[in-house]
Amino acid sequence: MDTRNTKVMNRFDVTSRLIGKLKHEEAVIGGIGNTNFDLWAAGHRPQNFYMLGSMGLAFPIALGVALAQPDRRVFALEGDGSLLMQLGALSTIATLKPKNLIMIVMDNGIYQITGAQPTPAASVADIVAIATGSGLANSAWAADEEDFERLVEEAMSAVEPHLIAVRIDDKPGVGTTRRDPVQIRERFMHGLGVREPL
Amino acid sequence: MAVAEQQTASQVAPGAGDKSWHGIVLQTLKRNEISLVPYVPDRVLTPLISNLHADPFFTTFATAREEEAVGIVSGAWMGGRRGAVLMQTSGFATLANVLASLAVPYQIPLIMFVSERGTLGEFNYGQSLVCRTMRPVLDSLALEHHTITRLDELEFITDRSIKQAVTTQAPVALILNPLLTGGKTFDK
Numbered sequence: 001m002d003t004r005n006t007k008v009m010n011r012f013d014v015t016s017r018l019i020g021k022l023k024h025e026e027a028v029i030g031g032i033g034n035t036n037f038d039l040w041a042a043g044h045r046p047q048n049f050y051m052l053g054s055m056g057l058a059f060p061i062a063l064g065v066a067l068a069q070p071d072r073r074v075f076a077l078e079g080d081g082s083l084l085m086q087l088g089a090l091s092t093i094a095t096l097k098p099k100n101l102i103m104i105v106m107d108n109g110i111y112q113i114t115g116a117q118p119t120p121a122a123s124v125a126d127i128v129a130i131a132t133g134s135g136l137a138n139s140a141w142a143a144d145e146e147d148f149e150r151l152v153e154e155a156m157s158a159v160e161p162h163l164i165a166v167r168i169d170d171k172p173g174v175g176t177t178r179r180d181p182v183q184i185r186e187r188f189m190h191g192l193g194v195r196e197p198l
Numbered sequence: 199m200a201v202a203e204q205q206t207a208s209q210v211a212p213g214a215g216d217k218s219w220h221g222i223v224l225q226t227l228k229r230n231e232i233s234l235v236p237y238v239p240d241r242v243l244t245p246l247i248s249n250l251h252a253d254p255f256f257t258t259f260a261t262a263r264e265e266e267a268v269g270i271v272s273g274a275w276m277g278g279r280r281g282a283v284l285m286q287t288s289g290f291a292t293l294a295n296v297l298a299s300l301a302v303p304y305q306i307p308l309i310m311f312v313s314e315r316g317t318l319g320e321f322n323y324g325q326s327l328v329c330r331t332m333r334p335v336l337d338s339l340a341l342e343h344h345t346i347t348r349l350d351e352l353e354f355i356t357d358r359s360i361k362q363a364v365t366t367q368a369p370v371a372l373i374l375n376p377l378l379t380g381g382k383t384f385d386k
Contacts, residue, residue, distance in 0.1 A: 027277075029273070049276065051300070052299065052303070053295070053296075053298070053299020053300060053303075054265070054269065054295065054296045054299045054300040055295075056265075057265065057266070057268075057269035057296065057300065059269075060261075060265075060266045060267075060268075060269030060270045060273065061269045061270070061272055061273035061276075061300075062273060063269075063270050063273060064234070064269065064270040064271060064272060064273025064274035064275070064276075064277065064279075064281070065273040065274065065276060065277040066273075066277075067234060067257060067270070067273075067274055067277075067279065068234075068273070068274040068275075068276075068277025068278050068279035069277045069278065069279075072277075086262075086263070086265075086266060087262075088261070088262020088263055088266060089261075089262065089266050089269075091262065092259070092260075092261050092262060092266060092270075095259065096259060181303040181304045181305075182303070182304065182305055184304070185276060185304040185305065185306070188276055189276050189278075192276065192277055192278065193278075194276065194277065194278040
């Protein structure tokens with residue numbers, strides 16, 4: 001449980017490892033800023049959705065997708081600062097228990113993109129303890145990259161929502177998402193089989 | 199015409215004979231295949247919320263904040279399922295950012311029902327102040343909104359507004375005025 005016993009990983013590397021494991025057109029919701037920049041940089045997929053605002057809503061948006069498509073696994077990538085803005089979403093998800101929702105928290109303990117100001121996760125707040133206390137029993141820190149991949153595989157066949165927290169370094173995202181919200185949304189809907197292109 | 203449509207619907211759907219405001223809202227949601235209804239509770243909305251919970255057609259639940267509910271129905275829309283959010287005036291006041299950064303730019307047909315407090319007998323000064331911010335925010339984003347005061351117009355406005363939101367891929371706010379719902383008064 002002690003987060004300091006976990007290896008400090010890299011967001012782009014961890015994101016790339018996740019994408020490499022997706023074989024069934026799983027949906028991935030990328031939270032605001034670096035989280036979705038690295039999702040973009042890991043290689044665009046039609047089932048990726050990139051947020052360009054609405055900080056803190058990656059998990060709620062993913063919950064909506066999960067409720068709409070219960071047979072598809074839905075991943076959400078969120079930063080510690082973003083999650084701290086919307087902690088109530090954890091207890092909502094714990095109440096609904098969608099079996100197909102997997103939450104990943106990239107915890108660097110800073111608001112990296114705004115100037116690296118510290119978040120409480122750097123000192124006093126433990127993301128996994130908060131998630132567990134919110135009712136998400138299947139919440140764990142990834143000890144290292146191999147442990148992260150093991151936790152992802154475990155969550156792939158789970159019958160309850162899972163949360164995986166990853167301690168990451170202070171590196172910025174390695175790419176920049178193309179900021180075209182309508183195209184992002186439309187292509188995501190194509191990727192989910194909701195619509196056909198014109 | 200609106201009343202006639204409602205009567206037609208009432209012959210096929212159980213409980214549709216309910217001509218209360220909340221009965222009409224529930225049936226109109228159902229007829230438009232809106233099955234996901236997250237909400238932040240409100241006293242005036244209580245009968246609607248209770249009936250949504252009692253009807254297995256609907257997935258309805260409370261969220262911690264209104265913007266969370268907006269995120270959920272936005273995700274659901276993209277996944278092919280229709281939703282609507284229920285809230286109170288003060289809850290709408292928390293939504294400017296999510297409207298401007300998610301619903302509007304991504305062209306999400308976000309359907310909002312707002313139980314209007316702050317007018318026609320408000321007893322809480324803060325509620326009356328926050329109510330005055332609602333329509334300017336909606337207007338500043340050029341969002342469609344209607345204030346519903348009459349029971350005989352409710353079904354028409356609600357049904358047409360839902361259809362317009364979906365076909366134009368644009369949010370809509372339906373403001374349920376105390377003239378329609380009775381509102382919340384000091385002795386309640």
